Amino acid sequence: MISNKKVLATVTGMLLVLAAATMVNVGLNFRGYAFKSAEEKAQMTASIVRDGLTAHMVNGIMDKRLDFLENVASAKSVKNLWVVRADIVSNQYGMGFTNETPRDDIDRQVLASGKEIQKVQESSEHATIRVTIPYIATAYGHPNCLNCHAAKEGDVLGAISMEFDIGDVRTKGTMALVKIFGINLLFIVIALFIVNRYTRPFMRLFEQIQASTDRAKTGDFSLKINGHTIPKEARGVAQNYNDLIERMDDTFGEVKNSLSSFVSRMDSDNKDPLAEANIIIHELADVYRFKKTIELDKEKKDIYGRIIKLMHDKFKIEHFALYEVNHVQKKRQLVHISNGEPFCSPMSVNNANECRAFRTKQDVYSEEFPNLCAECTRDDIGYICIPYQINDQYSLVLSISTKDEKEYQRLASLDAPIHNYLDVAKPVIETKLLMEILKDSSVKDGLTGLYNRRFLDEFIDKISAQSARQAQTYAVMMVDIDYFKMVNDTFGHDAGDIVIKRLSEVLRSTIRDADLAIRFGGEEFLLMLHNPSEEGAMQVAEKIRQSFAAITFDLAGEKINKTASIGVSLFPSDADSLWKVIKFADTALYKAKNSGRNQVVRFTAKDYTNDEF
Known part of the structure; x- marks a missing residue:
């Protein structure tokens, strides 16, 4: 309705401007016509008077000229008329009648300049035009003025002044303008009626389209155009528009559902479905690029590095910590902390169940309840902890904190997009974890959990290179169970496995985390102690021997004790190659076996005489 009124107002304004322009043009034309008509009458009257006065002069009746002038002045529309003499005529023929002298400045200006002057005088009641025309002496006209005048x-001989009443013309012009205004007004009314009749249905169409598109911006495509309220000529357009809106409704619904299936947690307050789809598509593109990038990363730590960089660069999180949680061991390993110290207590590191986010498998928001997580050691921060389960064995926990309330609200809004990235990272991280497990199982002994001979083959060169660069030392021990074959033959292989496992437990409990324990084969074990002294290495070997000998085994109802023999060699004091040192430790072990078993033997050069290795 508003659009229709605007159209009518615009058309009315245009027609009024056109009518006003027409009336102004007509008024100016009437005024010009009146002036031109008066000028033509003045010229004709001036010629008549000139010729009449010449005739009076030739016939010698100049004293009768007043009657002649009065007769001319009595003509219709001539309000007043008088003739003035120039000085040149007065000097030759005398001053003439008293009314033949200049009456005003106009007469004097015309006599002086010899140029015609017109002056209009108008009021609300009257309208006149004054025309003063000079008589110029010439020998080339008829009659020859120079024959009579000196x-x-x-030279200017005189002038004639005339006043014409143009009020009648003005009245007629005014009446004409009134008629034109009436005709234009009637035309405007008719035009508005026609315009309103034919445009109003189309305006209804436009208004319905506008209302429909306004609602479509908010995602509501239900408003269609009512074809019964618009002209037949536009019903095809209305039908096409309704079909388009219906298709858009279906399409946007499918697109949004499809996108939501990829980015399920995408939050958006945008009421414009196009803008919302654009946001989701851009987010999906970023997530997809992230996924393609981490799929090509070599190790799990590289993926964690990508996640950390994402938190810093994309989400602008200043303080956060990333933990990897081992479900089996119930331990949390700190992967990264941006700055400062973790706000979680050390207890939650050693016992993952103390972590509320991990235990409940739900996001933890500190604003939900005072002192919500008892393991938080800070009361001056707001924190958000996001758990994310990778598989049955591992989870991630992202702990975010801030002191600023406004920043806390922003961080809380990042929960959904962070989950989007973790969603695509999950299968890749899980794959890397499985690869680690597979790799770990390939280099570890299934019975004891210690590294196996394959691990030694793969990593001995790396250890050697690192030792050379950093001037590190190693003590290598070869440990062998004495008379182990007798256990298998007497009590069976299951009993032998028990003995082997107990020895592996002794080895693991005796050495440090920096040391390596390897099941070299069968009942034989290899130990590599990192940076020991010779005395310290011998003490460790003796402690292993004594601890193992103190164990009593209950095998098939029979209690027995077993012993172990140990050979010790040092790198690089005994040899410049770890493989040589391993061989020397084995040589020392052989000597311990041949010397009565259940003892520790330190390798010496005289024990090994073979030059080939």
Whole structure:
């Protein structure tokens, strides 16, 4: 309705401007016509008077000229008329009648300049035009003025002034303008009626389209155009528009559902479905690029590095910590902390169940309840902890904190997009974890959990290179169970496995985390102690021997004790190659076996005489 009124107002304004322009043009034309008509009458009257006065002069009846002038002045529309003499005529023929002298400045200006002057005088009641025309002496006209007047060519002999009443013309012009205004007004009314009749249905169409598109911006495509309220000519357009809106409704619904299936947690307060789809598509593109990038990363730590960089660069999180949680061991390993110290207590590191986010498998928001997580050691921060389960064995926990309330609200809004990235990272991280497990199982002994001979083959060169660069030392021990074959033959292989496992437990409990324990084969074990002294290495070997000998085994109802023999060699004091040192430790072990078993033997050069290795 508003659009229709605007159209009518615009058309009315245009027609009124056109009518006003027409009336102004007509008024100016009437005024011009009145002036031109008066000028033509003045010229004709001036010619008549000139010729009449000449005739009076030739016939010698100049004293009768007043009657002649009065007769001319009595003509219709001539309000007043008088003739004035120039000085040149007065000097030749005398001053003439008293009314033949200049009456005003106009008469004097015309006599002086010899140029015609017109002056209009108007009021609300009257309208006149004054025309004063000079008489110029010339020998080339008829009659020859120089025959009677003592004058030169171009001299001003006198002038005639006339006043014409143009009020009648003005009245007629006014009436004409009134008629034109009435006709224009009638035309405007008719035009508005026609315009309203034919445009109003189309305006209804436009208004319905506008209302429909306004609602479509908010995602509501239900408003269609009512074809019964618009002209037949536009019903095809309405039908096409309704079909388009319906298809858009279906399409946007499918697109949004499809996108939501990829980015399920995408939050958006945008009421414009196009803008919302654009946001989701851009987010999906970023997530997809992230996924393609981490799929090509070599190790799990590289993926964690990508996640950390994402938190810093994309989400602008200043303080956060990333933990990897081992479900089996119930331990949390700190992967990264941006700055400062973790706000979680050390207890939650050693016992993952103390972590509320991990235990409940739900996001933890500190604003939900005072002192919500008892393991938080800070009361001056707001924190958000996001758990994310990778598989049955591992989870991630992202702990975010801030002191600023406004920043806390922003961080809380990042929960959904962070989950989007973790969603695509999950299968890749899980794959890397499985690869680690597979790799770990390939280099570890299934019975004891210690590294196996394959691990030694793969990593001995790396250890050697690192030792050379950093001037590190190693003590290598070869440990062998004495008379182990007798256990298998007497009590069976299951009993032998028990003995082997107990020895592996002794080895693991005796050495440090920096040391390596390897099941070299069968009942034989290899130990590599990192940076020991010779005395310290011998003490460790002796402690292993004694601890193992103190164990009593209950095998098939029979209690027995077993012993172990140990050979010790040092790198690089005994040899410049770890493989040589391993061989020397084995040589020392052989000596311990041949010397009565259940003892520790330190390798010496005299024990090994073979030059080939």
